[in-house]
Amino acid sequence: xxxxxHPAYPPATLLCLESLxxxxxxxxxxxxxxxxxxxxxxxxxxxxxxxTSSGKTYVMKTLLNTLxxxxxxxxxxxxxxxxxxxxxxxxxxxxxxxxxxxxxxxxCDTFNDFVRLFKQxxxxxxxxxxxxxxxxxxxxxxREMEANVLPAFLRLxxxxxxNVTVILLSEIVxxxxxxxxxxxxxxxxxxxDYSIGHLQKILSQNHPPxxxxxxxxxxxxxxxxxxxxxxxxxxxxxxxxxxxxxxxCEPVVRREAKERDTRKLWKNIExxxxxxxxxxxxxxxxxxQWERLQCEEEPGQIKGLSAHAHVELPYYSKFLLIAAYxxxxxxxxxxxxxxLKHHGKIKKTNFMKKHEKTSNHLLGxxxxxxxxxxxxxxxxxxxxxxxxxxxxxxxxxxxxLQLLSVVGNNDQLDGPxxxxxxxxxxxxxxxxxxxFDIIKYLYDFL
Amino acid sequence: xxxxxLKESSGTDGECISQVQKVLRERLCHHHAMGxxxxxxxxxxxxxxxxxxxxxxxxxxxxxIIGPRGSGKTALLNxxxxxxxxxxxxxxxxxxxxxxxxxxxxDKVALKEITRQLHLENVVGDKVFGSFAENLVFLLExxxxxxxxxxxxxxxxxxxxxxxxxxxxxxxxxxxxDISQSAQTPVTVIGLTCRQDILELLxxxxxxxxxxxxxxxxxxxxxxxxxxxxxxxxSLPAEFPDKVFAxxxxxxxxxxxxxxxxxxxxxxxxxxxxxxxSLHFLLMLxxxxxxxxxxxxxxxxxxxxxxxxxxxxxxxxxxxxxVLEICLIIAMKHLNEVYEGEPFNFQMVYNEFQKFxxxxxxxxxxxxxxxxxxxxxxLLQLELVKPIERxxxxxxCPTDVKQWAASSLSWL
Numbered sequence: 096x097x098x099x100x101h102p103a104y105p106p107a108t109l110l111c112l113e114s115l116x117x118x119x120x121x122x123x124x125x126x127x128x129x130x131x132x133x134x135x136x137x138x139x140x141x142x143x144x145x146x147t148s149s150g151k152t153y154v155m156k157t158l159l160n161t162l163x164x165x166x167x168x169x170x171x172x173x174x175x176x177x178x179x180x181x182x183x184x185x186x187x188x189x190x191x192x193x194x195x196x197x198x199x200x201x202x203c204d205t206f207n208d209f210v211r212l213f214k215q216x217x218x219x220x221x222x223x224x225x226x227x228x229x230x231x232x233x234x235x236x237x238r239e240m241e242a243n244v245l246p247a248f249l250r251l252x253x254x255x256x257x258n259v260t261v262i263l264l265s266e267i268v269x270x271x272x273x274x275x276x277x278x279x280x281x282x283x284x285x286x287x288d289y290s291i292g293h294l295q296k297i298l299s300q301n302h303p304p305x306x307x308x309x310x311x312x313x314x315x316x317x318x319x320x321x322x323x324x325x326x327x328x329x330x331x332x333x334x335x336x337x338x339x340x341x342x343x344c345e346p347v348v349r350r351e352a353k354e355r356d357t358r359k360l361w362k363n364i365e366x367x368x369x370x371x372x373x374x375x376x377x378x379x380x381x382x383x384q385w386e387r388l389q390c391e392e393e394p395g396q397i398k399g400l401s402a403h404a405h406v407e408l409p410y411y412s413k414f415l416l417i418a419a420y421x422x423x424x425x426x427x428x429x430x431x432x433x434x435l436k437h438h439g440k441i442k443k444t445n446f447m448k449k450h451e452k453t454s455n456h457l458l459g460x461x462x463x464x465x466x467x468x469x470x471x472x473x474x475x476x477x478x479x480x481x482x483x484x485x486x487x488x489x490x491x492x493x494x495x496l497q498l499l500s501v502v503g504n505n506d507q508l509d510g511p512x513x514x515x516x517x518x519x520x521x522x523x524x525x526x527x528x529x530x531f532d533i534i535k536y537l538y539d540f541l
Numbered sequence: 542x543x544x545x546x547l548k549e550s551s552g553t554d555g556e557c558i559s560q561v562q563k564v565l566r567e568r569l570c571h572h573h574a575m576g577x578x579x580x581x582x583x584x585x586x587x588x589x590x591x592x593x594x595x596x597x598x599x600x601x602x603x604x605x606i607i608g609p610r611g612s613g614k615t616a617l618l619n620x621x622x623x624x625x626x627x628x629x630x631x632x633x634x635x636x637x638x639x640x641x642x643x644x645x646x647x648d649k650v651a652l653k654e655i656t657r658q659l660h661l662e663n664v665v666g667d668k669v670f671g672s673f674a675e676n677l678v679f680l681l682e683x684x685x686x687x688x689x690x691x692x693x694x695x696x697x698x699x700x701x702x703x704x705x706x707x708x709x710x711x712x713x714x715x716x717x718x719d720i721s722q723s724a725q726t727p728v729t730v731i732g733l734t735c736r737q738d739i740l741e742l743l744x745x746x747x748x749x750x751x752x753x754x755x756x757x758x759x760x761x762x763x764x765x766x767x768x769x770x771x772x773x774x775x776s777l778p779a780e781f782p783d784k785v786f787a788x789x790x791x792x793x794x795x796x797x798x799x800x801x802x803x804x805x806x807x808x809x810x811x812x813x814x815x816x817x818x819s820l821h822f823l824l825m826l827x828x829x830x831x832x833x834x835x836x837x838x839x840x841x842x843x844x845x846x847x848x849x850x851x852x853x854x855x856x857x858x859x860x861x862x863x864v865l866e867i868c869l870i871i872a873m874k875h876l877n878e879v880y881e882g883e884p885f886n887f888q889m890v891y892n893e894f895q896k897f898x899x900x901x902x903x904x905x906x907x908x909x910x911x912x913x914x915x916x917x918x919x920l921l922q923l924e925l926v927k928p929i930e931r932x933x934x935x936x937x938c939p940t941d942v943k944q945w946a947a948s949s950l951s952w953l
Contacts, residue, residue, distance in 0.1 A: 102555055102833060128829040132559060136566045138825060144854065146861040146923075207644040207654060243704070247643040253573060253615075254641065267924050268854040276703065276735060277610045282822065285852060288861030324864040324905070325912060377911050457889045 099124050103132040104162055112161045117300070118293040119154050122286055126158060129282070130260075133164070133225045138282040139252035140261045142234075142269050145286030148329040151264045152232055154286070159228060165191060165220075166228040171236035177244050181209040184229060188216040206247050210255050217257055227259045234263035238272060246278040253279075291323055298329075298336055306344070310354045314343050317361055321368045326376070335371060338382055342367050342389050406496065411480070412489045413525050416515070417533060418471040419499055420522045423460035423515040425538045430467070433536050434474040454539040456519065462502040462512045465490075475531070554833050557783045561790065564777065565828055569821045573615040579770050579817070580762040581617055587756055588621045588731075595694045595729040596631045601721040603730040603751055605702065607737060608758030611818030614733045617758065618698065636684065636695045642704025648713045651705075652676055659684065659695075673712045674719075681726045694727035702732030706742045714743070718750035760815040767811050767820075772798045775824060775838070786836075793837045802840045806847045813851075823850055858923060865908060865916045868894055873926070884929050887917055 098120045099109040104127075116123055130137055143151050159166040167187040174180040181203045189201075203209050217223055229251065231237065237245045247254065248261050261281075265272075269283050289297065295315055302311035318336055326332065343364045346352040352359040367389075375385045408416065425433065455461070468490075473480055480486065493499045494513070502512045526533040534540050568576065578585060584606075594600040606614045625631055638658045645651040652673065656665055664683045670676040684693055697717055699705055705714055721728045732739075740748060762770070775794045781787040797803050810819060826846035827838050862870070872893035876885045891913055898907050920926045 100832075102559070128832075129826075131562055131566065131829065135559075135563055136570045138822075139570065144858075146858070149861070205644075205646065205650055207646075207650050210644060241646070243643045243646055250643070252570070254644065256574075266922070268858060270854065271924055279610075280818070280822075282826070283852070283854065285854065285857045287857070325908065325916065327861065327863050372912060373909055377915060379911075457886070457892060459886060459888065 099127060101127050108161060112158065115157050115161065116150070116154050117297055118289060119150050119286070122150075122284070123154060123158060125284065126154075130164070130226065134258070135226070136252075136258060137226055137260045139259075139279065140249040140263065140281035141284060142263045142265070142272075142281040143284045143286060144265050144268055146288050146327070147266060148331075149286045149288055150329075151286050155230055155262065155264065159230070164228060165222050165225055166230060167191075168230045168232070170232045172233045175236060175239075177206070177240045178204060180231075180240070180244075181206070185209070185212055185216060188213070188220060188227075191220055191222075206243060213259075214255055214257060217259075223257070225258065227257070228262060229259060230262045230264065232264045234265040235267045235272070237263075242274070245272065246274060249279040249281055288327060289329060291319060294319060294323075294327070294329065294332065298332060301333070301336070303340070307354065311340075313357060313360075314340065314364075317343075317364060318368065321365065322372065322376075325372065331376070334382070335368075335376065338375060338385055339364065339368060339371060341386075406498075408525070409489065410529070411476075411486060412493060413529050414472060414476050414531075415468070415486070415489055415493060416498055416517065417522060417526055417529075417531060418468055418475060419463075419493070419513060419515040420460075420517065420533070421471055421475075421536055422463040422467050424455045425536075426455070427467070429538045430471070433538075434471060456539050460514045460516065462514045464512050465510050468513065475536075554786075554836060557786050558831060558833055558836060560782065561777065561786075562828065562831065564781065565775070566825065568774065569825050569828070572613075572817065572821060574619055575623075576613075576616045576620075577773065578613065578617060578620055579773075580760075580766060581613065581758060584756050584758060585617060585621060588617065589624065591754070592621055592625050592696070592729065593628075593631075595696065595727050596625060596635045597628075599694060599727040601726075601728050602754070603718055603721045603732075604754040604756060605732045605734065605739060605751075606756045606758065607734055607739060609760065609816065610735050611814075611816035612758040612760050613817060614735075614758055615700065618731065618733065622696075634693060636693050637698065638695065639698045640700065640705075642699070642701030646704075648673060648708050651708075651713050655697075656680060674716050677716050677720065681720065681728070684726070694729070697728065697730045699730065699732045702734040703736045703739055703742065705732075706739070711744050711747050715747045715750070718747055721752075722750050760817075762815070764808065764811055767815070768798055768804070768807060770817065771807060771820065771824075774821070775828075790837065797838065797840060797843070800840050803843050806840075806843050809847065809851075819850075823847060826850065855925075858925070862920075863916065864905070865913065866920055868897065868905070869913070869917055869920060870925070872897065887914065890917065 099113050100106070101109065112123065113120060129141070143155070145151050156168065158164075159168075167184050169180060169183050169187070171180065174183045182200050185201045185203055201212055203212055217227065229248075231248070237248070248263075251261050252259055263281065269281075295312065298315045298318075299308065299312045302308055315336060318332070318339070322332060322335065343360060346356075346359060346363050347354055352363075371385070374380045375382060380388075421433075469482065469486075472486075490499070490513075494501055498515070498517050499513045500516050502514050523533060588604070588606070591602055591604055595602055606618065608614050622637070626635065636659060638655050640651055640654060645654055655677075656662055659680060661680055661683055665680070668679075670679065681695065684695065699717075705711070708714075717728070717730045720726065721730050736742070740753075743751065772794055775797075776791045777787040779787075806823075807820075810823060813819070823843070823846050826849060827842040830842050830845075831838060859867075859870075869890055872890045873885065875893055876889055891910060894913065895907075898905055917926075921928075
């Protein structure tokens with residue numbers, strides 16, 4: 096029973112369209128009824144919003160191409176200035192009906208020229224009696240252009256006095272777009288996110304012909320079970336499904352299990368998927384590296400981009416790093432207590448009591464001047480350290496390794512200020528190698 | 542024979558429905574061009590008088606039409622102009638220049654557009670003028686035809702008038718109002734704007750040349766009139782080719798306007814915004830459901846349209862978030878409550894999340910920190926979470942100065 100029906104378009108085309116847009120039939124049918132027949136007027140502007148990979152761009156493109164409606168499709172991230180955007184629309188209009196792509200850009204600086212040239216282009220392409228659709232993808236970038244671009248597009252039908260409808264696609268809700276003095280409100284349409292059933296249905300459509308559909312759906316089921324709580328993005332899930340399928344099929348290929356031995360297959364694939372979540376999903380390693388790893392017989396150590404295994408540092412550098420960490424995460428007034436031999440008691444003032452709650456580890460590292468770093472260094476290293484150029488160059492190498500970072504600009508008169516950018520686990524590992532108990536010296540752990 | 546009869550009736554219905562859609566869509570979408578005016582008789586008379594003074598008697602004038610978005614300013618003006626053009630004394634005697642603040646973003650472009658609309662490009666040719674005023678005076682001089690002592694009256698319509706106010710020195714406005722005060726050429730300047738405080742935005746010299754004539758459109762109709770407008774906008778005109786169907790349609794509309802549920806729907810919309818533009822949207826949406834199988838609008842069509850129109854968009858977006866992202870949002874809400882709206886960073890949110898996982902969660906798996914970071918970045922991308930502006934080097938900065946500093950491509 097066909098879901099999409101419309102008197103203006105032949106039922107065969109509509110049936111074809113329906114097969115191309117699974118789980119989006121109600122949105123397509125609403126769009127069809129709003130568009131009406133080819134020459135009928137429609138809303139001057141339509142705003143479609145929905146999550147990433149909820150099918151907005153795909154459905155729009157498929158709909159306009161299948162029904163062969165005259166349209167222009169522009170991505171606002173590609174054409175990031177108003178001039179590029181307007182020229183691209185005009186070029187696509189001119190190239191619309193002709194087979195050969197003429198790359199003759201019409202210079203179009205302002206929206207005023209655009210309105211005039213647009214009307215001329217419609218006449219030259221014989222499109223005056225049909226609705227022309229201008230689709231702007233990633234429309235949130237329109238807010239970054241000049242202030243008149245967005246309101247003018249919303250009113251394009253009125254400004255050009257022609258049968259044109261502008262369609263904006265975006266992830267961000269309309270309330271964030273509305274200009275201060277208001278504008279012509281578009282018709283707002285929501286593309287709901289795919290439910291887990293929908294995702295299952297769409298992903299199972301891609302099954303490779305060598306295996307049965309049931310086998311593949313069982314695999315998709317397992318994949319969704321692991322990833323659904325973290326990711327509902329269809330494109331990401333398709334990518335993960337394609338990458339990991341060969342691993343899933345391994346037991347069947349090696350004749351260790353049959354297609355129906357779900358438990359065995361699950362035990363084989365589940366740890367693999369968990370590892371994928373930490374690496375390929377985060378783009379720590381590329382998909383080609385991942386595939387190579389799957390082919391190897393022994394499971395090797397997967398090193399992501401951010402797994403800095405202990406960088407081997409020289410002795411003084413380790414202490415410099417520890418001193419930097421202490422300087423970043425201890426407030427200045429507590430230095431006396433930790434690093435002097437004879438210190439007095441710290442009076443807990445009202446100020447301190449109120450801010451006891453947020454530990455410094457939550458707020459992030461604070462910047463400190465070079466002098467403080469050296470002072471702490473001298474106090475934590477047992478033997479005497481001479482302030483030679485050696486020490487200073489080690490500080491610079493730490494900055495190059497991005498374990499420290501410079502704060503502020505270079506022309507500060509008081510001297511450079513730094514910030515320590517390593518995590519607690521990392522610094523504890525380093526401190527352990529020099530037998531230094533860093534926890535004793537941290538204010539947050541008192 | 543029966544089949545043929547059915548085919549015939551469905552054939553005519555198809556044609557008929559298509560006709561209905563065409564007529565009504567044009568009426569609802571092109572209301573600004575040729576719509577009926579509701580509740581604006583006084584304003585219409587005032588405007589028509591004003592325009593007649595210029596076109597027939599050669600007096601110069603200026604006026605502003607002020608009203609919220611969608612209240613019918615363009616419709617009013619277009620209707621008045623249409624009636625004016627049909628008057629005997631005016632036929633062909635009035636020149637019109639239509640400018641729009643969205644298109645003409647600075648005075649140079651505006652001047653070129655004026656030249657183009659007055660068809661004086663050849664006359665101007667490659668002349669270089671010293672100032673804006675000279676150029677404008679030249680244009681108006683060129684309009685004197687033959688041995689006439691005075692030229693044709695010119696009507697300047699400035700749409701989105703509040704945008705012209707932001708041009709440099711308000712040159713265009715100053716010159717236009719100046720000419721309308723000096724009795725050289727009969728010129729009328731009509732501005733349309735949605736800002737009620739437009740007069741405060743004008744510079745002193747511009748304001749003094751403006752005649753302070755204002756026409757307000759306030760959407761001042763009561764619900765009964767709103768219902769009547771609903772009926773009128775949906776009824777088919779008497780010239781509709783298929784009289785039988787038109788009769789059926791119009792009596793259906795009459796029934797609808799008396800239906801309780803339809804009145805509730807309209808009441809809801811009326812409470813939210815009284816302007817006709819929103820009503821037209823609702824009617825367009827209901828109209829798009831009309832097909833051969835469903836030839837008359839029903840109350841449920843209107844209810845569906847109303848529901849579609851009033852969806853809560855943020856709730857929709859939150860509906861599509863993953864469980865992990867919802868957990869992060871809940872963690873942020875907790876932080877907001879505990880710390881009374883103080884700003885937070887990712888580490889704090891992650892800590893809250895960890896606390897939940899360790900104490901109460903049974904079905905949530907403890908995700909790695911980078912995975913949680915990716916979810917957090919997704920929330921940032923959706924603009925559900927926004928970074929606050931740092932209090933910066935210059936405290937107590939006035940907001941418009943701050944905004945100007947932040948905008949890189951400003952056309953102010």
